[in-house]
Amino acid sequence: MKLRKVTAASATVFALALTATACGSDDGGDSGDGGGKKITVGIKYDQPGIGLKEPDGSFSGFDVDVATYVAKELGYAEKDIEFKETPSADRENALQRGDVDFIAASYSINDERKAKVDFAGPYLLAHQDLLVRADEKGISEGTDLNGKKLCSVTGSTSAQNIKNEIAPKAQLRENGTYSECLDGLASGAVDALTTDDSILAGYAAQDQYKGKFKLAGLKLSNENYGIGVKKGDTEMVDKINKALEKMESDGSWEKAVEANFGPANYKNEPAPKIGDIVK
Known part of the structure; x- marks a missing residue:
């Protein structure tokens, strides 16, 4: 009888542990530590060279390469990255709703947007x-x-x-x-x-x-591309910034530029310094 009582109690504890674990997994990729969980990244689907959904369902573009590199540095395997279409007008809302963990979608950093979301980067000056x-x-x-x-x-x-x-x-x-x-x-x-x-x-x-x-060859403005994250998530910003710095230092950034913009003879600016916003 005593053995059955202990076994029943253990089963109860085990069930509670499983419940807690299941509840904890609802955070998805917000923790940024991977562990087999999924991470959802907002990108554009209709921008060749930046973010494009191909006819076969795959994705290509500079932002896609940057997002993939960053997600891997956060601990996610490529198969665990889910790309979600994020139109320009819905980027802030998508982050606030929690639809995506971060956004890499030709997302220019400006004061109006910084009031609603936080940015890592910049990673490209256009x-x-x-x-x-x-x-x-x-x-x-x-x-x-x-x-x-x-x-x-x-x-x-x-x-x-x-x-x-x-x-x-x-x-x-x-x-x-x-x-x-x-x-x-x-x-x-x-x-x-x-x-x-x-x-x-x-x-x-x-x-x-x-x-x-x-x-036309006009430089009508400076656009500092940043990676958008939910307002107040400074830990995620720090992790992404470290990943972007590594991407530039190990040569992956330059390779991504050449692969995506090279065919158009696009004369890109050098990789910007993290936190350096060109007005």
Whole structure:
């Protein structure tokens, strides 16, 4: 009888331990220590060279390579990384809701966003530019863009820059994705697609667009790409920053730049120093 009592008590303790373990696993990858858990990373699905979901379901792009490297440094195997599409207008909400553990999605660091989320990085310095049709001769450095038909993405810093600083009187169309803007540029509905030169270079390098579009070569702003995390998660920020520093020091950063931007002859800036925001 005594043996059965001890066994029953042990079973109760064991069941409670299992319950506690199960409850603890709800945190997913938030702890950043891997251990076979999944980590969810927000990326773009429609930006060639940056973040693209391929027809076979795989993912490619510079942000994808950065996110994969960082996740591995956090202790996650590649099979445990889940990429989730995160449109520009929903990035802050996705972090606040806990839909993703971090975001690497051409996410420019600015004061408005820093009030809502925290950033690691920067890991790339890009510049706002224009993508125009190859035969376009009316847009060059010094051109007044007011009155021009421009297209960008809702929630992007590029759209805000056009409205607030660069060309307040431009006819700005804001679409959900850059692909929609590209269709408008190809059809002649808009004069230019405006966003970061790194993103534009990715589109220009696509086989189906070669010879059809070109970058205007303007540096309309500085865009410091950071990795967004939930506000207040300083531990995660520190871990990601260490991973980014290692990625640059071991040569992986340069390899990722060449692999994703090389075909477009994109002249990238050197790897930025962590915490150094170029205004």
